Amino acid sequence: MSIPLLQVSGLKKHYPMRSGLLRAGGGTVRAVDGVDFAVARGETLGLVGESGCGKSTVGRLLAKLLAPTSGTICLDGQPIDRLGSRATRDFRRRVQMVFQDPYSSLNPRLTAARIVAEPLLNYGRIPRAELHERLQALFMKVGLRADQMQRYPHEFSGGQRQRVGIARALALSPSLIVCDEPVSALDVSVQAQVINLMMDLQAELGLSYLFIAHDLAVVEHISHRIAVMYLGKIVELADKHRLIGAPQHPYTQALLSAAPVADAAIRRQRIVLSGDVPSPAQPPAGCRFHTRCPHALPRCRSEEPRLRDVAPGHAVACHLAPSTDAAVDPAPA
Numbered sequence: 314m315s316i317p318l319l320q321v322s323g324l325k326k327h328y329p330m331r332s333g334l335l336r337a338g339g340g341t342v343r344a345v346d347g348v349d350f351a352v353a354r355g356e357t358l359g360l361v362g363e364s365g366c367g368k369s370t371v372g373r374l375l376a377k378l379l380a381p382t383s384g385t386i387c388l389d390g391q392p393i394d395r396l397g398s399r400a401t402r403d404f405r406r407r408v409q410m411v412f413q414d415p416y417s418s419l420n421p422r423l424t425a426a427r428i429v430a431e432p433l434l435n436y437g438r439i440p441r442a443e444l445h446e447r448l449q450a451l452f453m454k455v456g457l458r459a460d461q462m463q464r465y466p467h468e469f470s471g472g473q474r475q476r477v478g479i480a481r482a483l484a485l486s487p488s489l490i491v492c493d494e495p496v497s498a499l500d501v502s503v504q505a506q507v508i509n510l511m512m513d514l515q516a517e518l519g520l521s522y523l524f525i526a527h528d529l530a531v532v533e534h535i536s537h538r539i540a541v542m543y544l545g546k547i548v549e550l551a552d553k554h555r556l557i558g559a560p561q562h563p564y565t566q567a568l569l570s571a572a573p574v575a576d577a578a579i580r581r582q583r584i585v586l587s588g589d590v591p592s593p594a595q596p597p598a599g600c601r602f603h604t605r606c607p608h609a610l611p612r613c614r615s616e617e618p619r620l621r622d623v624a625p626g627h628a629v630a631c632h633l634a635p636s637t638d639a640a641v642d643p644a645p646a
């Protein structure tokens with residue numbers, strides 16, 4: 314078996330609770346509380362879940378913008394926390410991020426050309442004489458015109474600004490782009506254009522994406538597989554057709570019932586979850602979802618379900634999901 318591009322195991326990020334909050338004595342925010350997944354070369358893994366469930370923290374950990382509390386992240390089998398300075402530099406080139414709001418992530422005082430050129434200049438990857446040509450090629454790749462290169466971020470539309478952000482991410486020919494809600498701030502019609510651009514770029518360049526969104530409908534088109542997060546954990550992970558066509562976790566089912574997914578045939582009755590998402594500083598005992606789950610049993614309040622395969626490539630963390638053994642190999646009488 315070949316090594317996946319990215320392999321994440323037991324990843325946790327706990328933040329000390331900001332002081333001045335209700336409780337004195339410093340609690341812990343369990344933003345990411347033990348997640349495992351892999352991303353293959355050329356693959357898009359969608360990561361979805363309500364606001365506050367830890368998606369951005371996962372993204373920032375992968376890009377090495379944050380250090381994990383525990384767990385490991387390997388790129389090409391190399392743990393990224395043990396890279397020397399030279400390998401870290403190479404890592405910074407190979408893993409790039411695209412953010413939700415290009416307006417705040419692009420320096421307003423620099424022209425688009427300068428913004429996209431910056432990583433090339435910082436990493437000394439290109440002779441000055443070739444820079445202009447390389448920039449033109451990057452602008453063309455993301456569907457912008459060469460005559461737009463001297464514009465400032467505020468002179469672009471939202472979708473065009475995100476194209477500038479994508480061009481910057483592409484400049485160093487990365488292997489993985491972590492996209493943190495890259496289209497969430499855009500109009501729906503523009504969202505589709507940017508997603509199609511990203512899919513074209515993936516086909517052309519063999520890129521991998523971790524594509525984060527709070528909305529399943531947004532990741533449906535671009536993802537090969539989808540992981541659903543709830544309160545710092547992955548509750549379900551499967552091929553997108555399976556996840557959308559045969560979701561097993563009650564939280565995935567609820568998210569899907571609220572999402573206008575493309576396939577109308579599988580539209581479901583709306584499931585409205587009761588209550589709010591509990592605080593990641595005090596996640597419920599047992600299954601974290603039991604306080605809002607329409608099917609919770611007594612067992613769910615005390616025993617935490619682990620993420621297990623219910624079918625090849627389909628993992629679910631729910632006591633009620635049918636087990637593979639029962640489905641494939643009926644127990645002898």
Ligand code: ADP
Binds near residue numbers: 366
């Ligand atoms: P998402 O992207 O899914 O909305 P985040 O990863 O941004 O979620 O946040 C997960 C949880 O961690 C939230 O409860 C958030 O308030 C908390 N959090 C994020 N960053 C910090 C920080 N620097 N210090 C303390 N808590 C944080």
Ligand code: MG
Binds near residue numbers: 368370
């Ligand atoms: Mg976020």
